[in-house]
Amino acid sequence: MDSVTLNVKEGEVFGFLGPNGAGKTTTVRMLCCLISKTSGEASIAGYDVGKEADALKIRSLIGLVPDNVGLYDDLSAYDNLDFYGKLYDRTEAQRKENIQRFLTMLGLWEKRDVAVGTFSKGMKQKLGIACALVHDPQVLFMDEPTANLDPESAKTVRDFILDLKKEKRTIFLNTHNLDEAQKICDKIAILNTKLMAMGTPEELERSASGRTTVVQLVQVSDAILAALRKLPVKNMVVEGNRLTFDVMDPEKENVAIVDAIYGAGGHVQTVTVVGSTLEEAYLKLVRLDEK
Amino acid sequence: MRLSKSRIIASKDFKVFMKKKNILYSIVVLPLMISFLLPGVVAYAGHNNGASGISAAELTVLLPSFTFLYLVIAGVIPSTIASYTIVGEKVEKSLERLLATPTTDDEILLGKGIAAFLPPMASILGGATIFMVLMDLATRGRLGYDFFPNWNAAIVLFVMVPFAVIMSVEWNVVVSSRVSDVRAAQQIGALIVLPLGLIYLTGELDLIPLGNTSNLLIIAGVLLALDLILLYVAKATFRREEILTKWK
Numbered sequence: 001m002d003s004v005t006l007n008v009k010e011g012e013v014f015g016f017l018g019p020n021g022a023g024k025t026t027t028v029r030m031l032c033c034l035i036s037k038t039s040g041e042a043s044i045a046g047y048d049v050g051k052e053a054d055a056l057k058i059r060s061l062i063g064l065v066p067d068n069v070g071l072y073d074d075l076s077a078y079d080n081l082d083f084y085g086k087l088y089d090r091t092e093a094q095r096k097e098n099i100q101r102f103l104t105m106l107g108l109w110e111k112r113d114v115a116v117g118t119f120s121k122g123m124k125q126k127l128g129i130a131c132a133l134v135h136d137p138q139v140l141f142m143d144e145p146t147a148n149l150d151p152e153s154a155k156t157v158r159d160f161i162l163d164l165k166k167e168k169r170t171i172f173l174n175t176h177n178l179d180e181a182q183k184i185c186d187k188i189a190i191l192n193t194k195l196m197a198m199g200t201p202e203e204l205e206r207s208a209s210g211r212t213t214v215v216q217l218v219q220v221s222d223a224i225l226a227a228l229r230k231l232p233v234k235n236m237v238v239e240g241n242r243l244t245f246d247v248m249d250p251e252k253e254n255v256a257i258v259d260a261i262y263g264a265g266g267h268v269q270t271v272t273v274v275g276s277t278l279e280e281a282y283l284k285l286v287r288l289d290e291k
Numbered sequence: 292m293r294l295s296k297s298r299i300i301a302s303k304d305f306k307v308f309m310k311k312k313n314i315l316y317s318i319v320v321l322p323l324m325i326s327f328l329l330p331g332v333v334a335y336a337g338h339n340n341g342a343s344g345i346s347a348a349e350l351t352v353l354l355p356s357f358t359f360l361y362l363v364i365a366g367v368i369p370s371t372i373a374s375y376t377i378v379g380e381k382v383e384k385s386l387e388r389l390l391a392t393p394t395t396d397d398e399i400l401l402g403k404g405i406a407a408f409l410p411p412m413a414s415i416l417g418g419a420t421i422f423m424v425l426m427d428l429a430t431r432g433r434l435g436y437d438f439f440p441n442w443n444a445a446i447v448l449f450v451m452v453p454f455a456v457i458m459s460v461e462w463n464v465v466v467s468s469r470v471s472d473v474r475a476a477q478q479i480g481a482l483i484v485l486p487l488g489l490i491y492l493t494g495e496l497d498l499i500p501l502g503n504t505s506n507l508l509i510i511a512g513v514l515l516a517l518d519l520i521l522l523y524v525a526k527a528t529f530r531r532e533e534i535l536t537k538w539k
Contacts, residue, residue: 036532070388
């Protein structure tokens, strides 16, 4: 890990994207005070990561959903949660209330006394998230919470994360799933041992390769093309009466394009903006780094 | 160090043991077997062809060394539990979640240690009580007195056996860092029985008279020294970062 500078605001869902071996899990482990950093600074809720005295405080404030679900198969769902609640010094009343609340939210309350070993993968993953929440942490680290889940279970977990987002919890989400990151995260960082890019999903889409504007005209003329060539647009392609341009900021550049067409006596039928996806942005950044 | 955290971890492990029949059997069967088998052997051995059985002189040599069998099983039983509590958690991938809780490495290690220490101790002391009662019944007629309890047996059961159990637990912590399979951990962990078996053999062969209290205290001192050395190694092995980055 090198050159990683980031700031996650309270109540934000922050996505960490990157290929295998990019350092996502290592970053989470460092921030959770599970492994030490060799250099640099980090703090969570004002406590210094790496300071021995602050490590216990940080671990009591956060919840971790590791990439392996890590539950005790021989114990019931309730006993698993109760064990972690006790380790976080929650009173019996607090534990009872939180266990009931989270198991109900995740649709597992009826199965509370059943041994976890009999649970499906999706149920275990949901219970794993509940284990990380039983002490009501304000900061939650989730390491690929939907990996290896079937689409239905993955959706349940994603919906649950969105519910947690509504509760204004700060969530740090490691994921491979770009669609998931786009749907859930307020801000995304792309990591490949160093920070490649960071921003909102929309900002990342734009910053990677910009967008394409497609203009359908009634009739293309030499005057229109001459007018458009005077604009700072890139890669104009003419196909019949359809023109395409690469634009970085469609909200501003499209106005100039339409004005130029009208000014040259043309008539516009439709204007469409085709965006690059987060996937394209991600792949471009990662491949660029590999080169 | 907060003992409450260690107690929570140990309680959870006890709950898991109660659900695992193989662990329960391994804790209970061996001490019980010895407790019933040996008095039976002493009661009936040497009675064929009109012989009167083991003589009183032979019994006074034999009985102290029998007590040492509990020292040997003190090495065996904890390896089953200790290998489960640490390698088992590693295999079930629950260790990272546990390490992420606000507990120190020492609190987790102590919790695991208590979980691996108490059941074998309870089982060995329970088994030894049955053994002593039955052995007294079997030998009273020939000896003319109750051989058990006596000070030497007390030193073996209340000093040497706990030291041996602790040694076995610590050894298994060290082994756990090098293997990723519960069975392998149990097999390598059980190697701790070799030095303990050696003590039993030296008694049987009368190389070191085990009926001598001074000898017992010296052996107990050696076990304590080994415990302290292994404690240092186990503590150095059981570190969060080591577990997550270097353990197999």
